[in-house]
Amino acid sequence: MRYQNATAYRFLAPYLLIFSIFWLWPIISSFLISFQATRTVPWRFAPTFNWGRLIGDPAFFNALKNTLLILVIQVPVMITLAIVMAVLLNSPLLKARGLFRFAFFAPVVVGEVAYSAVFRLMFNLDYGIINKLLNSVGLPRIDWFSNVTPAMAVIMIAVSWRWAGYNAIILLAGLQSIPQDVYEAATLDRVSKLKQFFYITLPLLKPIIVFCAVLSIIGTMQLFTEPFLITERGGPGGGTETLGLLLYRQGFKSLNFGYASAIAYTMAGLAIAISLVQLWLTRDPK
Amino acid sequence: MSSRPSSSRSSSRLGRSIALHLFLTPLALIWLFPLWMMVIFSTMPDRGIFSPSIELLPHGSFLDNVNNLQRDTNFIGAIGISVSVAVTYTFLSVLLTSMAGWALARYQFFGKGVVVAIILGTITLPYAVVLIPQFIMVARDFKLANTWVALIVPPLFNSLGVLFMRQSFSMMPGDLFDAARVEGVKEWRIFLFVALPLARPMLAALAIILFLASWNNYLWPLLINSKPGAMTAPVALGTLIGLTKVSWGGIMAGAVMLTVPMLIVFVLLQRHFVAGIAAGAIK
Numbered sequence: 001m002r003y004q005n006a007t008a009y010r011f012l013a014p015y016l017l018i019f020s021i022f023w024l025w026p027i028i029s030s031f032l033i034s035f036q037a038t039r040t041v042p043w044r045f046a047p048t049f050n051w052g053r054l055i056g057d058p059a060f061f062n063a064l065k066n067t068l069l070i071l072v073i074q075v076p077v078m079i080t081l082a083i084v085m086a087v088l089l090n091s092p093l094l095k096a097r098g099l100f101r102f103a104f105f106a107p108v109v110v111g112e113v114a115y116s117a118v119f120r121l122m123f124n125l126d127y128g129i130i131n132k133l134l135n136s137v138g139l140p141r142i143d144w145f146s147n148v149t150p151a152m153a154v155i156m157i158a159v160s161w162r163w164a165g166y167n168a169i170i171l172l173a174g175l176q177s178i179p180q181d182v183y184e185a186a187t188l189d190r191v192s193k194l195k196q197f198f199y200i201t202l203p204l205l206k207p208i209i210v211f212c213a214v215l216s217i218i219g220t221m222q223l224f225t226e227p228f229l230i231t232e233r234g235g236p237g238g239g240t241e242t243l244g245l246l247l248y249r250q251g252f253k254s255l256n257f258g259y260a261s262a263i264a265y266t267m268a269g270l271a272i273a274i275s276l277v278q279l280w281l282t283r284d285p286k
Numbered sequence: 287m288s289s290r291p292s293s294s295r296s297s298s299r300l301g302r303s304i305a306l307h308l309f310l311t312p313l314a315l316i317w318l319f320p321l322w323m324m325v326i327f328s329t330m331p332d333r334g335i336f337s338p339s340i341e342l343l344p345h346g347s348f349l350d351n352v353n354n355l356q357r358d359t360n361f362i363g364a365i366g367i368s369v370s371v372a373v374t375y376t377f378l379s380v381l382l383t384s385m386a387g388w389a390l391a392r393y394q395f396f397g398k399g400v401v402v403a404i405i406l407g408t409i410t411l412p413y414a415v416v417l418i419p420q421f422i423m424v425a426r427d428f429k430l431a432n433t434w435v436a437l438i439v440p441p442l443f444n445s446l447g448v449l450f451m452r453q454s455f456s457m458m459p460g461d462l463f464d465a466a467r468v469e470g471v472k473e474w475r476i477f478l479f480v481a482l483p484l485a486r487p488m489l490a491a492l493a494i495i496l497f498l499a500s501w502n503n504y505l506w507p508l509l510i511n512s513k514p515g516a517m518t519a520p521v522a523l524g525t526l527i528g529l530t531k532v533s534w535g536g537i538m539a540g541a542v543m544l545t546v547p548m549l550i551v552f553v554l555l556q557r558h559f560v561a562g563i564a565a566g567a568i569k
Contacts, residue, residue: 005396007395008394018440019404022416022420027415030419088310095307103317104314106318106552109498114541117537117540118324121323127337136340161317229524229528248505251421263414267412271412278410
């Protein structure tokens with residue numbers, strides 16, 4: 001193909017313009033801002049001002065700890081659930097497939113605010129349907145939002161509910177791209193369905209599982225709306241405060257842009273590390 | 287060993303089928319439960335929501351709740367903003383995204399590798415990294431806070447959509463476009479009148495995903511359009527959550543108004559929806 005620079009860039013121009021203004025420059029800019037003291041006018045260059053504060057800030061480590069805790073528990077549980085959903089939805093034995101697909105995929109269209117409101121109400125101490133149901137089967141009700149562990153559990157349940165189906169959609173498409181004759185051959189050789197799952201499905205699905213895991217990790221790492229709305233600004237007492245919430249508080253409540261940028265770049269560092277792990281996990285075996 | 291009789295194989299098939307449905311049905315009901323409760327709550331008066339009895343069936347107070355919500359915040363106005371913004375955003379973003387996807391799929395040009403690398407790189411870059419400078423730029427430098435432009439323009443950049451459109455265009459037979467070129471048809475006309483009509487199903491998938499993203503977007507609109515008359519519907523609803531003197535029936539009615547239209551779109555266009563999301567991962 002011959003080079004058609006002028007034509008190509010005419011088509012790309014609007015996209016690249018938006019990218020340059022609203023992504024490229026901000027990526028550079030927030031890196032620079034993280035080395036400035038931003039609560040003085042004018043801002044001044046102070047390389048250790050924000051980063052020095054970051055490594056000695058208990059609020060930062062609390063948010064980091066909570067974020068990683070949610071990541072380590074919620075993402076594997078949700079991905080496992082999504083794999084189960086995808087495999088079962090793909091089963092030729094399934095009746096009323098459309099209804100099941102609707103049940104699992106519907107949360108994908110539900111907005112964060114709408115579902116945060118519902119979960120908050122469902123887990124209400126005195127009048128929440130969850131505690132009423134627990135009571136009705138003789139179990140004690142749980143004070144979900146006054147204690148850290150149950151509050152974290154509600155966040156993880158809510159996020160998993162919202163995103164499991166989304167991942168199942170991607171995984172289901174991956175399953176359907178696996179050629180059927182592999183399974184037919186295995187069935188002829190009397191390989192059990194369970195073994196087929198572990199020795200055929202999982203290895204072939206691995207790149208897509210890793211892709212889902214990475215997107216989920218990066219999404220959960222920036223978790224904001226759920227602790228903001230469901231557990232009321234990261235409550236109880238900062239017990240569900242996440243990096244996303246801390247960034248919001250520092251950047252947009254205290255207007256401390258320098259410190260918030262340092263927090264943002266910490267997230268970026270984690271994301272880069274995770275992407276490298278992804279590349280390593282999905283590398284071509286030599 | 288002799289092969290198993292077919293009757294036992296079909297009975298094991300039946301057993302597997304029953305086990306599958308016995309497992310999947312409760313899971314599906316649990317998954318639908320929050321949506322069901324959203325609808326139930328939206329039809330209950332506040333004193334019903336905050337009563338000790340278990341209510342699992344709809345009542346008749348939906349319109350009262352809409353009135354309560356409208357008393358707490360101008361939700362209908364916010365819906366108007368959300369609809370206008372989402373429609374405009376979807377149109378512009380589909381155009382921008384498919385133009386870029388077309389260029390990447392159909393032309394050889396200097397710097398192509400760099401552009402593709404940038405797009406791939408931004409998939410895993412946390413949005414938090416661009417959030418603060420975006421806010422400073424739009425609010426302080428451009429003085430565009432609380433405008434439609436602020437809601438529509440910065441989110442126009444997307445990476446998965448461009449990769450999706452590049453994929454769609456590169457799967458089309460090149461002879462078709464070459465034939466038009468031989469006829470002397472200009473490149474932008476080939477794009478508009480040959481390529482885009484051919485890509486209609488993919489454009490539908492892309493449009494649905496983008497519309498939904500704009501409709502549900504929360505963090506950016508929360509930051510940039512915080513003035514009461516300029517809020518989108520999710521932001522307006524979010525301001526009520528956590529207030530003490532507020533109608534929860536009203537909040538739930540708002541949640542239903544945000545969610546149910548999207549569920550209907552989802553049911554009607556499920557194929558496109560699923561294709562759009564799945565395209566993120568499948569190369």
